[in-house]
Amino acid sequence: MPDAVAVVTGYLRTALAAAGEPVSVVSRIPSPRPDRFVRVERVGGTRATPVSDRPRLDVHAWAETEAAAADLAELVRALVHAIPGVRGGVTVYTVREVGGPQWLPDDVSGSPRYAFAVEVHMRGFVTAMK
Known part of the structure; x- marks a missing residue:
């Protein structure tokens, strides 16, 4: 997958830059941490079919x-819901919100943070077993 x-x-990264918001988009919290950034992490999910996740x-x-x-969370939320299509060579079928935006100040620094959760249905790759 x-x-x-x-x-x-x-x-x-591309969509935010095109919207005039060149914000770092990462999978891990950077050190040193910038004032503005977006983090995306996989927290589960299921294989839908042998070729989709x-x-x-x-x-x-x-x-x-x-x-x-x-404001940043709402912009990112709108962009995530616009992702269906071919992105980086991967077909994204649908996005389903499973948790709307919530105020979630950083538990270490107290920095302002909002979070939301989505399920993204995307096509995987068929791998043959040898």
């Missing part, structure tokens, strides 16, 4: 203020 996090982070992804948006974090 394709790396869902790589597909979504790559798409979001339904990963569950948590998406977190950090920013300088609560309002800025909320």
Whole structure:
């Protein structure tokens, strides 16, 4: 199966830059941590068929203020829902929100953060066993 996090982070980097919001989009919290960034992580999901996957992804948006974090999360949320199509050579069929935006200040630093969760249905690859 394709790396869902790589597909979504790559798409979001491009889409955010095109929207005039060149924000770091990562799978791990960077050190040093920028004031504004988005983190995407796979937290589960299921294989839908032998050739498709339904990963569950948590998406977190950090920013300088609560309002800025909320705005960034809403922009990213809209972009994630627009992902169906071919992205980085991978077919994305649908996006289903499984948890709407929630205020989730960083438990270590207290930095403003919002998070939401989606299930992304994407086509995988057929691998033959030898």
